[in-house]
Amino acid sequence: xxxxxxxxxxxxxxxxxxxxxxxxxxxxxxxxxxxxxxxxxxxxxxxxxxxxxxxxxxxxxxxxxxxxxxxxxxxxxxxxxxxxxxxxxxxxxxxxxxxxxxxxxxxxxxxxxxxxxxxxxxxxxxxxxxxxxxxxxxxxxxxxxxxxxxxxxxxxxxxxxxxxxxxxxxxxxxxxxxxxxxxxxxxxxxxxxxxxxxxxxxxxxxxxxxxxxxxxxxxxxxxxxxxxxxxxxxxxxxxxxxxxxxxxxxxxxxxxxxxxxxxxxxxxxxxxxxxxxxxxxxxxxxxxxxxxxxxxxxxxxxxxxxxxxxxxxxxxxxxxxxxxxxxxxxxxxxxxxxxxxxxxxxxx
Numbered sequence: 001x002x003x004x005x006x007x008x009x010x011x012x013x014x015x016x017x018x019x020x021x022x023x024x025x026x027x028x029x030x031x032x033x034x035x036x037x038x039x040x041x042x043x044x045x046x047x048x049x050x051x052x053x054x055x056x057x058x059x060x061x062x063x064x065x066x067x068x069x070x071x072x073x074x075x076x077x078x079x080x081x082x083x084x085x086x087x088x089x090x091x092x093x094x095x096x097x098x099x100x101x102x103x104x105x106x107x108x109x110x111x112x113x114x115x116x117x118x119x120x121x122x123x124x125x126x127x128x129x130x131x132x133x134x135x136x137x138x139x140x141x142x143x144x145x146x147x148x149x150x151x152x153x154x155x156x157x158x159x160x161x162x163x164x165x166x167x168x169x170x171x172x173x174x175x176x177x178x179x180x181x182x183x184x185x186x187x188x189x190x191x192x193x194x195x196x197x198x199x200x201x202x203x204x205x206x207x208x209x210x211x212x213x214x215x216x217x218x219x220x221x222x223x224x225x226x227x228x229x230x231x232x233x234x235x236x237x238x239x240x241x242x243x244x245x246x247x248x249x250x251x252x253x254x255x256x257x258x259x260x261x262x263x264x265x266x267x268x269x270x271x272x273x274x275x276x277x278x279x280x281x282x283x284x285x286x287x288x289x290x291x292x293x294x295x296x297x298x299x300x301x302x303x304x305x306x307x308x309x310x311x312x313x314x315x316x317x318x319x320x321x322x323x324x325x326x327x328x329x330x331x332x333x334x335x336x337x338x339x340x341x342x343x344x345x346x347x348x
């Protein structure tokens with residue numbers, strides 16, 4: 001069971017027919033369980049509140065108000081407020097695993113010792129958010145998970161997440177119903193694009209590889225840079241070439257959006273990224289340190305390095321990682337939106 005931060009009464013919705021991933025409201029047993037979770041969450045929040053009362057300038061604004069949340073969803077008092085909220089939670093799950101392409105590798109949708117596949121789907125959608133932001137697609141809203149049944153030992157914050165929308169900050173007024181509608185529409189759009197991309201089994205295996213690669217390991221370090229560069233290489237570099245050159249990367253990568261890099265610098269930036277990839281792959285770590293210094297001097301001139309938070313090296317990898325995420329997001333967006341154009345770039 002995975003819940004997203006959207007709340008609405010819906011009929012089951014298919015996001016991707018090829019994967020058979022969809023959205024629905026929780027069933028009766030789950031509703032009862034969530035009510036228990038709500039009671040525990042409120043009890044823990046109240047304890048924390050009473051223990052830290054001196055730090056709150058507006059105490060009532062900081063407390064979870066279940067009735068206010070329910071009223072924002074249209075509650076009229078026929079059910080208890082908690083039950084009404086639980087009935088409107090939205091789960092992302094496999095609606096019909098028997099017809100899903102995931103059957104190519106699994107006997108069930110999510111083996112118990114593996115992350116739920118729907119979480120990987122959401123992580124992929126989150127990676128696309130860079131491209132969506134770069135192109136200013138304001139009608140897209142990427143939701144995120146607020147509950148995961150695999151994390152039984154974690155404290156639940158479902159009401160706190162929902163409360164942020166039902167009683168938003170004065171400067172950022174978000175309507176929970178509009179947000180939920182937009183989030184559902186966005187997931188439907190992405191799911192439809194995935195269905196158009198998934199023409200055969202090999203397409204599924206490629207997508208599954210990407211899902212797994214971007215889901216695991218979010219730490220920005222040398223390995224992360226190598227991993228993302230390898231994904232970029234897989235998607236845009238020629239496959240029938242024995243030696244992949246920096247010139248090919250410098251020619252192809254600038255066709256995508258670079259965050260904070262001027263057009264005239266894109267080719268040099270791409271070559272530098274390729275050098276990072278090679279130095280890491282071949283274990284030339286002293287040379288890698290020189291590249292990190294070169295990167296900082298050229299692309300992080302105005303950056304303030306707080307070494308009590310991260311080392312200078314990790315600040316540098318973090319900056320590189322964020323830029324690589326933006327580039328990879330652009331490539332993935334093209335993969336599911338215009339595969340033919342991406343293949344022209346790859347084979348060009």
